[in-house]
Amino acid sequence: MAMNVGSSSGSGDPEVMMDINTTPLIDVMLVLLVMLIITIPIQLHSVNLNLPVGTPPPSDVKPEVVKIDVDAKSVVHWQGTALTSGAELEQKMKMVSELAVQPEVHLRPDKHARYEVVASILAATKRAGLSKIGVIGSEQFIE
Template sequence: MRKQKQGRRASAPPDEPMMDINTTPLIDVMLVLLIMLIITIPIQLHAVNLNMPHGNPPPSDIKPEVLRIDVDERSTMLWNGEPVADLPEVERRFEQLARQAVQPEVHLRPDKRARYDIVAGVMASAQRAGLNKLGIVGSEQFVP
């Protein structure tokens, strides 16, 4: 029995040439073509062209009213300094403000010891009434 050379199939006789296609050059050429294709494709920028106005807008003559709502440590609500009985009363007042042509800015200032449900109720009431200028003032007291 003759010994077979390494790299040959066991079924092929030792003196016959190998009939398999060498795919390494084919893969190299395909990779080069793929890289060239990737490089030559232009980068698409997804931009939206807007026609923006030029210059500064004229200053508004109407200054918005500022409404201050405080919630103290006993969860008592104060409407510009005067106590309010309950959340339905706050909601009624918000509905009246929402009907105005120029809605006021509502500055909510909760104490950090106030009950969460009272503060959340005031914010929910403002949203239900349709007020869209609501800000929480004094949040630096919550930072440790």
């Protein structure tokens, strides 16, 4: 009968254990997981709102609409009238922006108009302080 006492190298030192003890790590992870589950608040799927009761009165005031068109030759039209310069456009926009209630600006560029002209109109509305701007007729760009 043979019995293994000690290491095979012949020295009296015990062998070094190369495996890490993962039991404490798993215990800490489980404790943190339980703490996380307990501390997460229960989320409600409903939002309580206090909404007004009844029907609102009908608005008799129709918003004023300013139509700016850009044709295929990149000529700018204000309410159907062709403008000769960018300064004239900015002057009209400044006049409109000083009204008590700002009108809606509907910009309708043609598909073949130059982008530079349309971008300058948008920049002019920003400089004038107009905030109700809409680009109309975008369905012509769909192929």
